Amino acid sequence: MDWLDVAVRVLAVLVAFLVLPLLVGQLEHKAMAHMQGRVGPMHAGGFHGWAQLVADGVKFAQKEDTIPDGADRLIFRLAPGVALVPYLVVLIAIPLGPDGMVGQAVDAGIFFVLAALGVGVLGSLIAGWASANKYALLGGLRTAAQLMAYELPLLLAAASVAMAAGTLSLPGILDAFEWWWVPWQLVGAFVFFTAGLAELQRPPFDAPIAPEEIIFGAYTEYSGLRFALFLLAEYAGIVVVSALTAVLFLGGWHGPWSDQLGWLWTLLKTGVLCFVVIWARVAWPRLRADQIQKFAWTVLVPLALAQIAFTGVIKVVTG
Amino acid sequence: MSLGSGLAKGLAITLRTMTRRAVTAQYPESQPELPPRSRGVIGLFEENCTVCMLCARECPDWCIYIDSHKETLPATTPGGRDRSRNVLDRFAIDFSLCMYCGICVEVCPFDALFWSPEFEYATTDISELTHEREKLRAWMWTVPEPPPLDPAAEEPKEIAAARKAAEKAAEKAARAAESGAAGPDAGEGSG
Numbered sequence: 001m002d003w004l005d006v007a008v009r010v011l012a013v014l015v016a017f018l019v020l021p022l023l024v025g026q027l028e029h030k031a032m033a034h035m036q037g038r039v040g041p042m043h044a045g046g047f048h049g050w051a052q053l054v055a056d057g058v059k060f061a062q063k064e065d066t067i068p069d070g071a072d073r074l075i076f077r078l079a080p081g082v083a084l085v086p087y088l089v090v091l092i093a094i095p096l097g098p099d100g101m102v103g104q105a106v107d108a109g110i111f112f113v114l115a116a117l118g119v120g121v122l123g124s125l126i127a128g129w130a131s132a133n134k135y136a137l138l139g140g141l142r143t144a145a146q147l148m149a150y151e152l153p154l155l156l157a158a159a160s161v162a163m164a165a166g167t168l169s170l171p172g173i174l175d176a177f178e179w180w181w182v183p184w185q186l187v188g189a190f191v192f193f194t195a196g197l198a199e200l201q202r203p204p205f206d207a208p209i210a211p212e213e214i215i216f217g218a219y220t221e222y223s224g225l226r227f228a229l230f231l232l233a234e235y236a237g238i239v240v241v242s243a244l245t246a247v248l249f250l251g252g253w254h255g256p257w258s259d260q261l262g263w264l265w266t267l268l269k270t271g272v273l274c275f276v277v278i279w280a281r282v283a284w285p286r287l288r289a290d291q292i293q294k295f296a297w298t299v300l301v302p303l304a305l306a307q308i309a310f311t312g313v314i315k316v317v318t319g
Numbered sequence: 320m321s322l323g324s325g326l327a328k329g330l331a332i333t334l335r336t337m338t339r340r341a342v343t344a345q346y347p348e349s350q351p352e353l354p355p356r357s358r359g360v361i362g363l364f365e366e367n368c369t370v371c372m373l374c375a376r377e378c379p380d381w382c383i384y385i386d387s388h389k390e391t392l393p394a395t396t397p398g399g400r401d402r403s404r405n406v407l408d409r410f411a412i413d414f415s416l417c418m419y420c421g422i423c424v425e426v427c428p429f430d431a432l433f434w435s436p437e438f439e440y441a442t443t444d445i446s447e448l449t450h451e452r453e454k455l456r457a458w459m460w461t462v463p464e465p466p467p468l469d470p471a472a473e474e475p476k477e478i479a480a481a482r483k484a485a486e487k488a489a490e491k492a493a494r495a496a497e498s499g500a501a502g503p504d505a506g507e508g509s510g
Contacts (some may be wrong), residue, residue, distance in 0.1 A: 035333040
């Protein structure tokens with residue numbers, strides 16, 4: 001691997017990391033608005049408010065960066081980075097197309113990706129703890145409880161795919177992919193996507209943020225650029241979870257003319273899943289914290305275990 | 320309704336709404352169509368004002384400023400009494416205080432104050448929100464004519480009174496013509 005190759009790959013991942021979350025954010029602005037009978041931003045940038053998020057970024061950069069008196073200053077400042085960087089790291093390991101079209105092919109890709117995803121959620125937890133604010137602490141603890149509950153079904157569902165493919169490498173899983181894996185792993189896909197949604201604290205699993213009861217959860221005391229980083233982390237998280245679901249359960253780059261258009265298939269599937277994430281936010285009300293816990297332990301975990309059993313049976317029968 | 324069908328319904332409704340045109344009116348590009356009695360700004364029809372001060376006294380915010388002086392008119396008939404009347408010097412409404420309750424418009428006994436639907440008079444200087452009489456007069460020309468009454472509505476008082484008087488006069492004339500036909504020397508109904 002020569003240096004130019006590494007530079008190109010890193011640059012591509014960085015560009016994707018900076019552009020895709022903004023596209024999802026803009027999609028959320030417009031899709032949510034139209035689902036609610038509004039038009040959303042129309043003026044920024046001239047054409048249908050395409051530059052709204054740029055304007056938002058400029059606004060955030062101008063704002064004062066406040067730190068509460070009693071806060072743990074170092075941790076408080078570090079938290080947005082802890083929330084954001086893991087998603088960049090995950091993006092490196094997600095394959096975009098066939099034949100090594102991936103930032104870095106990691107052998108134990110699934111382990112790597114899921115571990116890094118868990119670190120991202122820690123950002124909210126330490127932010128809540130360091131803020132010296134009871135609402136932030138409540139939000140942080142709810143985040144922690146949610147992380148505990150949903151990490152298990154997430155891992156079990158991913159394990160089912162790894163069993164089916166017989167490998168932990170993401171490109172390896174895609175190489176082994178057959179079309180009938182989609183119905184075979186359908187329950188696993190549902191569990192993975194739902195649990196991913198819950199880890200991101202997106203509606204309907206946004207009890208840790210819940211503006212109506214605990215201000216803004218762990219992000220209550222944040223302002224300016226650090227708050228913007230948390231928001232960016234949320235949208236980067238949507239991209240990462242959608243991309244992972246697309247790669248693990250929907251066949252990633254597989255599709256007609258995948259030799260040339262594989263990357264387009266991955267982006268398309270990811271985009272559709274991102275839209276579903278936004279759609280769920282508009283259509284459904286928020287679950288209570290206890291309902292979120294109940295849903296994880298009594299629905300998703302049994303479903304994930306059943307999927308693993310089913311995968312195992314099929315695997316043994318087909319030999 | 321079970322849980323699953325509720326979730327599906329939510330998704331269906333949001334998706335259907337998304338495919339339809341939004342009802343949003345983009346204000347600076349398209350002007351709103353305001354109903355005739357919109358409370359935008361208050362116009363002053365100076366000729367009707369008698370400086371009775373009712374509006375200024377009833378205003379809950381005390382945002383109407385009126386200055387006046389008395390003028391004496393000489394008697395019109397020889398040996399008659401001189402008349403005095405109020406002359407308006409200043410009439411101003413401070414729209415930074417006004418809460419658009421419309422009590423001044425309601426209370427004016429001589430129909431000197433009117434609502435106009437114009438609303439684009441925001442300024443960067445709060446003192447410019449005190450509209451003096453010239454400006455209030457200019458607003459007067461933006462007052463729309465009153466909307467027509469409902470088909471089944473009672474007719475307005477002044478029209479009813481005028482109609483009654485006209486009917487009475489016509490009846491009288493008819494009676495006079497009748498008695499005139501019966502006997503011109505009866506001498507009635509000529510007045």
